[in-house]
Amino acid sequence: NFPLLTYIWNTFYIAIVVTVSKAATSVLAAFAFVYYNFKYKETVFNGMLLTFFIPITVLIMPNYLMMSKLGLLDTPYGVMLPGLVDGMGIFLMRQTMRGIPKPLLEAAILDGAKPHQVLFKVIMPLIKPSVLAISILFFINSWNEYFWPLLILQDKANLTLPLALQMFISAEGGSEWGIAMAVATLTSLPPLVLYGFCQKFIINTFMQSGVKG
Template sequence: MKTNLASWRDEWGYHLLLLIAVFLMLWPIVFMLSTSLKDLNQVFESTLNPLPFPPTFDNYTNVLENFPLLTYIWNTFYIAIIVTLSKALTSVLAAFGFVYYDFKYKETIFNGMLLTFFIPITVLIMPNYLLMAKLGLLDTPYGVMLPSLVDGMGVFLMRQTMRGIPKPLLEAAILDGATPWQILRKVVLPLIKPSVLAISILFFINSWNEYFWPLLILQDKSNLTLPLALQMFISAEGGSEWGVAMAVATLTSLPPLVLYGFCQKFIINTFMQAGVKG
């Protein structure tokens, strides 16, 4: 009897637990999707029923017609793409230095950089905000970008990936007279391309979804990013526009979701490498 119970637990028990966890995580997304397809009456009559009946696309037409969605998409994209490119570039260059060069205090500098992971964002917000104010970058996209042009986690992940490249490959290139730049471009980068792509996507998604920092910096409506624009439907401006808000939310979360879907394999591999070899 016991063994039966144990085997049931092994076969179904863990799956059941995982299913519950998946449900809990997916529920808000299901809720968002279904609400975006309901009209206002349905939203209040059957709040927890995930099936909109009949489904309506009015919210989406409403958003696309009356809402400067393209401006917000562009604002968000502009910031996300520059932050992503900058973080990817600096991560690869810094990791290359940490892996292939020997210099004084290398480990200390690297450990110092790791320490930055553990500084809570709330501690950084004040000084960063004051700095942006002094630089006159408040209410500009540059004020949003500047503090996030470099990423310690990115350097760490790239370093782990580069350490996985066998040393003789680089020595062979060195013997052939390759300069460090040629080694990076012709040997290292092609080999770590999947990982660079993976962290770039993570950087992009993170920047796309960022809420708190842009909220502090951006004020003018025409400068807002998508997560901030979303806020307009839920707070002061129209507390009851749930359907429209959810339609905007769905549209906002689409690009990161699609990106992740395409590149899931690379992303998981990159973290596995960091875990196994770190």
């Protein structure tokens, strides 16, 4: 009566889409902020940084109303759409790219490289550990997300693991704490393993973001 594989797939699907989107937008936006000069560049970047100070509770109601008008309630897309871009990821990628020597990029441009070639053939190999690190953080945050999916998802077939675990403990688990702890372990295992393997990259990314300011 507890379709665990379905809940694992729902959570994995949402986490993968959100992670790929956040990582891609973070790299592309950081590349624009570092290597292009355009009007109000610093104003736009500082405005993005201000979003860090907006409490998540302030955004819940407008996001919910927007998902309702788009007809995305009780769908995975309603959970994913508000989280496809991340300001912290853009900031971290910008700080990492600022540490790349400019002469290296100028040499690539002199050789006739287009902007997309500079990004994917010169910059990406150098920042690959940082991209991996923020991707792991994005995946863990999305995997553990509870409150926003709780508002959006209603059908039991669409639930994510954190929601299903809470439902199991309150409705079916009861005093069966052994079974409840087994399900909780399965829920926490994937992000724990990912963090364990990529801990070095994550720490290095935050250290670089602090010293390249």
